Structures are given as structure tokens and as C-alpha cells.
Amino acid sequence: MIEAKNRLENVFEKTGNEKVMSLFLTAGYPDLDSTVDLIVEFEKNGADMIELGMPFSDPLADGPTIQYSSDIAISAGITMNRIFDMVREVRKRSDIPLILMGYMNPVLRYGVDQFCEQAADSGVDGLIIPDIPVEEAEIIENSAKANGLGMIYLIAPNTTDERMKLADEKSDGFVYCVSVTGVTGARTGEEVQNSVDRFMTRVNENVTKNPVMVGFGIKSHEDAMSIASNADGFIVGSALIDTIKEKYPEKGWIEHVSAFVHSLKFGNN
Amino acid sequence: MNSTEEKVKMKYNYPNKRGYFGKFGGKFVPEVLIPAIQELEKEFLIAKEDPEFIRQYESLLDEYVGRPTKLTFANRLTEYYGKGKIYLKREDLCHTGAHKINNAIGQLLLARRMGKKRIIAETGAGQHGVATATACAKFGLKCVVYMGEEDMVRQKLNVDRMRLMGAEVRSVTSGSRTLKDATNEAIRDWVTNVEDTFYIIGSVVGPHPYPMMTREFHRVIGDETKRQILDAEGRLPDYLIACVGGGSNAIGMFYPFIDDEDVKIIGVEAAGVGVNTGQTAATLTKGSPGILHGSLSYLLQTDEGQIELAHSISAGLDYPGVGPEHSFLRDINRVSYYAVTDNEAMNAVKLLSEKEGIIPALETAHAFAWLEKLMPETDKEDIIILNCSGRGDKDMKTISENL
Numbered sequence: 001m002i003e004a005k006n007r008l009e010n011v012f013e014k015t016g017n018e019k020v021m022s023l024f025l026t027a028g029y030p031d032l033d034s035t036v037d038l039i040v041e042f043e044k045n046g047a048d049m050i051e052l053g054m055p056f057s058d059p060l061a062d063g064p065t066i067q068y069s070s071d072i073a074i075s076a077g078i079t080m081n082r083i084f085d086m087v088r089e090v091r092k093r094s095d096i097p098l099i100l101m102g103y104m105n106p107v108l109r110y111g112v113d114q115f116c117e118q119a120a121d122s123g124v125d126g127l128i129i130p131d132i133p134v135e136e137a138e139i140i141e142n143s144a145k146a147n148g149l150g151m152i153y154l155i156a157p158n159t160t161d162e163r164m165k166l167a168d169e170k171s172d173g174f175v176y177c178v179s180v181t182g183v184t185g186a187r188t189g190e191e192v193q194n195s196v197d198r199f200m201t202r203v204n205e206n207v208t209k210n211p212v213m214v215g216f217g218i219k220s221h222e223d224a225m226s227i228a229s230n231a232d233g234f235i236v237g238s239a240l241i242d243t244i245k246e247k248y249p250e251k252g253w254i255e256h257v258s259a260f261v262h263s264l265k266f267g268n269n
Numbered sequence: 270m271n272s273t274e275e276k277v278k279m280k281y282n283y284p285n286k287r288g289y290f291g292k293f294g295g296k297f298v299p300e301v302l303i304p305a306i307q308e309l310e311k312e313f314l315i316a317k318e319d320p321e322f323i324r325q326y327e328s329l330l331d332e333y334v335g336r337p338t339k340l341t342f343a344n345r346l347t348e349y350y351g352k353g354k355i356y357l358k359r360e361d362l363c364h365t366g367a368h369k370i371n372n373a374i375g376q377l378l379l380a381r382r383m384g385k386k387r388i389i390a391e392t393g394a395g396q397h398g399v400a401t402a403t404a405c406a407k408f409g410l411k412c413v414v415y416m417g418e419e420d421m422v423r424q425k426l427n428v429d430r431m432r433l434m435g436a437e438v439r440s441v442t443s444g445s446r447t448l449k450d451a452t453n454e455a456i457r458d459w460v461t462n463v464e465d466t467f468y469i470i471g472s473v474v475g476p477h478p479y480p481m482m483t484r485e486f487h488r489v490i491g492d493e494t495k496r497q498i499l500d501a502e503g504r505l506p507d508y509l510i511a512c513v514g515g516g517s518n519a520i521g522m523f524y525p526f527i528d529d530e531d532v533k534i535i536g537v538e539a540a541g542v543g544v545n546t547g548q549t550a551a552t553l554t555k556g557s558p559g560i561l562h563g564s565l566s567y568l569l570q571t572d573e574g575q576i577e578l579a580h581s582i583s584a585g586l587d588y589p590g591v592g593p594e595h596s597f598l599r600d601i602n603r604v605s606y607y608a609v610t611d612n613e614a615m616n617a618v619k620l621l622s623e624k625e626g627i628i629p630a631l632e633t634a635h636a637f638a639w640l641e642k643l644m645p646e647t648d649k650e651d652i653i654i655l656n657c658s659g660r661g662d663k664d665m666k667t668i669s670e671n672l
Binding site: 056058060064074080104106108110130131132153154156158160163167178181182 | 297298301444449450457460463557559560565574575576
């Protein structure tokens, strides 16, 4: 196995001019067994990185799609230990960088040190915690660092230049650019494009240490190429969950969803 | 008092600059909201030193809200228990029928200072929603109130009041369909419309500076109480009692007394069906520290850190969290927190109505219910002050069903 930190670094090196594609999946959605298969299939279809959502009952930065998938996963009995087991299963079959993404409360409840140890031990590479701004970083950053986990901070169009620099300094792996002020969820391309053009200009001036990934509102290859034109890569979440919701549990649903993933990266040709 | 005595005297000075009360508090919000709460903190700190802002706030409290509210000696209730003297701080006499208007007016004045055109709020029982809708009507600002679908049924009267004053009440159908999810939706709205929208939070919860700011707008309750009891009795009370959901009326009453070590302070939570039944809202009694809605405080949660649904007969108390300052005051043993059940609160509604001609809000009734436990332990000379935080008109439907 490759060292955790290297997996994250390598992903930005190997692709050259191609945009890095990161996919968000809710752990335990649509069911506990499928998540591992989805990750392996997605990698075959162009995914460079996976953000595995740790479901939370009150995801206040997320729109209805991710809240829905989280509710399903919680009802199905997802737990932190099951997420770690899932990651261990993935690691038997894939070296794709894996990032755990979720809210702070379940992490705090599990125990911050134990959480970071288990995450690293199972094969996780980094963490994204949307309700931890840089001001509150100290609650987890030492533990994360001690276990070799990258902490990835978010910046938004209304983030000041000074805070962008701070997020860059503190982040390890990449900086996550939230394309619009708003919750997660697919939007019209125009809405995102207007916001993101001005934003990315400032991002590229202020974020110099880390690669930058753009997320929120991307639902097609065309969206991704235009929104991420000034970024190192793009992140798709709600549009993917919506596709799963539409196809599951029809026969061949994983193939359908994987075809969508392929089209996100390479277009429909 | 000489300088040595002053040094020995306890000096309470929280939150710290980062918004922490001991280990509780903080700013656990998405990045998008950070500029908004930083700007708010800055504006609030300037405004509270600005004589013109204070004059405007105090003049509205006087002319519009109807302050100072009375401190009423409850002679029949005192007679009934045959022990210490019971006084009621009459926040139920405020315009709109509850203490919530103090804070709604204060935050609205801040919103105007900051040039915000659109106001949002969350509400459980509707008291905060009504207070916010009222303040918005008074100043002609657009108002959107998020309210759980279940609460909209329980508190139809307050929904109608808000709509009458021109507010838009948005029904929240996610999760518990009560206050917790109304708060989630309000935060999502805020995240989306942060540029022109001011979020008036209705309790001493949320990210810093909200717990501090809301406390400052409600401390008028305790400041008045202190003056009034000194006038009436020539000394401070032995006991202060208030109900605690998020805890805004309680902090408002308690805060000016925190350094007065001889005053015993009691917060009463909603036990719901009972603290061990799983149908409870007694966060400080049954909860554990965690992060919800922007701050670290006690929470009702599962072993996995999922937020549990709270239950109380009172829509205003069924919140799984509590203000971070209450968590701190509990942990340093400055305030004692207890819980009473739905049934105990209902009995208190009947008792206060019959003995004093005051129908309390169901929230408030929880504080009254604690008198059953406290009064037998008091002496004739003891002074007990209870915060009568709101009136019961809005709860008549629930009260009728449970009589």
C-alpha cells in the first residue's frame, strides 16, 4: 500500500492537463454493501478520488439530496465502525485516494483521537469537515496530522483573500472551493458560472501551495469543464446521488451509474 | 466595598474573545457564514458602546415593548406553599406576550445598522417568530419565518399572528418537523442568501456572537429584577428560577446575578414524559457535549453522534440542544439544572391560573412546577423570584386537550 499522504499528492501529479475528478458518495447509500462496489466501478470509469460522506442527522450545509441519502444510510444502521470496515474493504481492491467528509459531531462523539487513528489505519487519506472553519481547526488538526491524514479546508466566493491564504496554509492535499454561496445541490450552469469566474481569479492569486478543486452545482461534463476551467479538478456529489436514486435498484443500476460517471469525466463521445 | 473584598469577589467574564464559555461555544459553521458572523460580531461590539444605539433600543423597550415589566408578589401562591415569599418577574406582560421581543428588537436594530433588507428566523412555539414578525412590521422589513410542520399545527394561533403582520411562514417538513429542523432550514437559507439576509436567532444558541448577543439583549430582565427586589425587600433574592429550552429567558434573568454568590440559581428543563423514557427534552440532565447549529454544548444524541429528537408538551422547549453558556454554568456548578415532566408542567398551569389569575406559557409552567420540589425546603424569610417568561394564550389548545 502507498503511504496515505502520497496517494493524495500523486493524484494531482499523474493527470497532467486532465482535470482531476472527485466523486462524493454517502457511505451506506443506497445500501451498506453497494458502496464498496460503487467505488471500485467508479475508479474504472475515471474517478480519481472519492469523498465518502459520513451521514449525519442534521447536515446543515447540504441540500435535500444529500440529506435524503444520509437519512437512508442512518436508518439502515450505518456507524463509524462500519464506515471504517468499508474503507478496509475498498483498500483490498483499490488504491484510489479516499477522503472522509462529514460533520464534526459524530467525529467528536467517536473521540477525535480514536477517529483519526481508525481512519488512518483503515486507509483513509484525508478529511473534509464543513462545519470546521480554520478558526476551529485546533479541535482536530493535531490528531489528523499525527496520523498522516490531510485536512482539507473549504473556501467560498465570499471568503476574504486573507482567509484564502490561511486555508491554503492549513490544508494538506488540496483546497476545496465552494462554487456558490449556498448548500450542496445541482443548479443551472449559468448560476454557478457567473459566481465562479470572479471567484477563481482570486483563488489562483491566493492559493499557491495546494491544488484547487471546485464543487457544488456540477451535474455534467460540460458544467465540469467550464466551471473547473481554472481549477485542478472538480467534485460531483448531489448529481451522482440523484442518478443513483433514479436507477437503484433496477437491474444493472451500477452499470448505469458508472456510465454517468464516465460521461462526467470524458463527455458522451 | 474596599479593594481587598473586590478582589476576592467572583468576577464572571465570559465568553472569551473566541466565543467560548469554558470549553463550550465557538463558531462551528460552514465557511460561507464566517464573513457574516465576523461582521455581526464587529457591528454588535460597536453598537453596544454607541449611545445612540442604546438610546434607540431602550426607547423601543419603553414605548413599544412596555418595559420595565412588573415584579409581582404572588401572595396566594406564597400562602398556598406556606413557606418563602414568591415573586414573579412578569415578562408575560411584554408586547407579544413573552420576553422574546427584547431580543428581536435588539437584533433587528442591528440588522438595520448593517443595511440588511431581509430578515429570517426560526421558531418552535411561535413566540420568537411572532416577536420577529412584530419587529419587522414595525420597521417595514421583509420577514421569513421557518417553522416545523408539526409546530404549525400545534401553534396555529401564532402562525396566524405572524401572517397577519405580513411575515411569510415557511413550513419545514424535514426530520422532526419541529424546532431543530426549522433551525436547519433557516441556516440553509442564510448560507444561500448571506449577502442581504440577517438571521435573528431566537435563543442563546448558535455560533458566536449569538449566545453573547442574545444574552445582552435579555439581561434587561435580570437588571430590572435586581432593582425591583432591592426596592421591594431591600435585599437580593435567595432563589432565582427560570425554564430552560435553548435558555434565553433564563440567561437574561440569571446573568446579572452570577457574581452574587448567595443567590441560588435554578434552571428547569422539560423532562417530557420522563428523563429516562427516551421522550424528553432534558438536554443538561440527559445529554452529552457535542456540536449542533454552530456551537459546542450539551446535546441529546445517540452513541453514534446523531442528534436525537426531543419531546416536550411545550413546542418551545422540545429542542435537543441548549445554549453553551448554560452548559458552562452547569459544569462550574453555578446554576443547578433540574427537569420536570409534561404532567407536572400541566399541574403548574392549573395551579398558577387558579391562585394568581395568570395563565403561564407551557414553557414557563416548567419553572413553576419546580416550586413543588423547592418550596418545602425554604424558610418564611426566603425570597424566591420566578421568571414568568410568557403567557399561555398561545397554548390554550394544548392546555384544553390535557385538562
